Amino acid sequence: LPPLGDVVRADLWLGPRAYEIDIAAREVGLVLVYHVILRDVTERKEEAERLDQLARDLAIARDQAQAADRAKSAFLASMSHELRTPLNAILGYSELVAEQIELPEAQADLARVHAAGLHLLRLVDDVLDLARVESGVVTLSHEPLDALELLHEVVDAVQLRAAAAGKSLEVQCEVVAFRSNRQRCTQILTNLVVNAVKYAVPGRVVIGARPGELWVEDEGPGLDEEDERRIFEPFTRLQDGGEGVGLGLSVARKLARALGGDLVVSRSSLGGARFTLELSANAILADATLLERAS
Template identity: 40%
Template sequence: MNERTGFTEELVERAPVVFFRRSAALDRITYISPNSDRVLGYPPFEIEATAGFWDGRVHEEDLRWYQRGLETLTDGEQTEGEYRFVRRGGVPIWLHCIEYAERDGAGALLGTLGYATDVTDRMTVLAVLRGAHAEMKGLNSDLTEARDAAETANRAKSEFLTGMSHEIRTPLNAILGYAQLLAMAGLGGEQREGVDEILKGGRHLLSLVGEVLDIARIEAGSLPLSMEPVSVQEICDECVALVRPLAWDNQLTITGPAVDDNRFLMADRQRVKQVLLNLLSNAIKYNRPRGSVELEVETEDGHVTINVVDTGMGIPRDKMAALFKPFERLGAEQTDIEGTGLGLALSRRLAEAMKGRITVSSRPGRGSTFSVRLEIVDAPAKTSTRARRPRAQGSHRELPERRIIYVEDNLSNLKLVERILERRPSIELHAALQGRLGLDLIRQHQPDLVLLDLNLADIDGLQVLDGLKAEPGTAAIPVVVISADATDKRVEQLRAAGARDYLTKPLDVARFLMVLDGILWPAGVEDVRQRPG
């Protein structure tokens, strides 16, 4: 028995727990275990001698909650909670307290029995965790705000760039359109040189707008890619053929690779072609007279690498880091070499969007090598040849008459199309300056083709298209949209709504006429079917 008692006393002495009894009035501790000095900082006689001693040591911020707990014991059986108790010297500790009511046979309160455990360490850890949680919550909130701000800025940038593109393309339509007509008019001497300069400057500005929009789309993650197996030999041969005249003009030799027909890379055909043409054009423009450009192909580790090797002046090592920065031309802007400073930046981003990369190596005075690395894929089971769009053959004066209605509220654009169609005397052109008027004219005259602008004064061009496709009498009439909105999303939207084709301003006159010929005279001059009425 003595051994058991001794064990219990030692356990109580060492534990971070004090046991106590409270008076019936709940204002005095009538008994507390001997270890109170160690746990609470006060010996038992000091605590037991003074009424209100315990209450006076409860932290002022927790006192109201503590008193509410005691009040529950007047008619309740138990109270439990955590509060701070101020030790001698003013240092608070956290106590987890449980008290039970003692009652006589009649239910009258005799006092309480309770125990208090020092949980300071646990509460300190909890406080740290709560602080960390609050900080994390704050960081998450900051990140969410930053993300929302970035998305808002991205949308604003996209809207600005789209608007800028539209505002620049619209006047360029008149500039380049009339310049193309003048170039077709057989001018000579200084007049022809002047027209060529207008075309060169206009196309340079158009290229700049297109490249800025492409970079913005890539950064926003909204650039659509049509990934497919692309023949390495076909794409290399096609690109070399396209830049060969430029190489000859610069007194350069250009050679393409001898490639195994079965090698294919995974890419968007138009975008990889854009990348290679940019690298080849640079290799030609920045080469030396009577130099050379070579296209080489390597296969390694499941990837195809296409190297564009030139014999130019090379790139100094200290300028390599700036090579792919937008608008950085490394001093070439002070020469007569044309360029926007966006080609390499855009090419690298396009390659990365196609899960590839572009690298460069250079030896000053000897030349540079730009390498495009993309994934290799198996050859498709069957490749189809790309069909050419049929064009009208023979004299355009022999073609059957056709009627076009052009819905356009910009007189400059309307006059330009009128001038272009002077080259197709068999076309009868009618204009509608408003969308609703256009719908009425189309219903009345049943044209062979509708040309449609999108930004009309009264209703959106898409509403006109929807109206035509919704009526049985006009649903079959082909509609070609002509717009300065060059965004892929808008093009897809209009095609899905039923547009036969989508031409962007400024108009490429030759392509515009080709599209019209293919729709109006799909079988050439042999098609002599006449329009009814």
């Protein structure tokens, strides 16, 4: 029992019910009176226990997810090596043998082997990139970039393919410099230009830059609203019979978001589709002086 003037609180279980008891003592004349307050706290106790169990379950789930992420990262590193090594050997030896054989038929066969190997390597790269971005294991450092130089680098890489398809590539640059990841920006823009060359009707393909964004647009037929809604979903192909499995644009958008921006599609003023790589808010450098000072 409590001393005079104090209050004692205690927990009490009576069968399945939980109670909280407050006991206080005071003097009434010559009599010592005890006041007892009994509160049923069964629901509160049960809710607290439920929340404690939920916290324990969440901690277990978190640990399991972290373990799965570590296993996924290890798997990706292993698969990157295991898949690329034989593919690079196939590509290298097909080129070497092609240089030593003069028979036209054999040259044609080796060219097909080499093309198939390149296609498979690009597919492997897309799958691994998608898995890396989704698991958060892609490290994207940012650096000052010369916008015009980057655009011409993309154009140079696709120029021969564009010419063979009857497309002309045009560069429009309204910004001197910006800050982002060179490898991933080049990857995204190259994918967009290759798609425009591959699927658009003969005509112009324009690649450009202005403050806050990079873009690729063409004079093709464009996309309807349904295609625009699903174009970035993994394994989406709008045309049958072409190469690829429909991962390129999905990977490109995920990379764009990992860079702090986004990749969106709209109708081009040229009549075709316009894909815009929206840069992060801190990506723009005002002029060449800033580019030189930041380098």
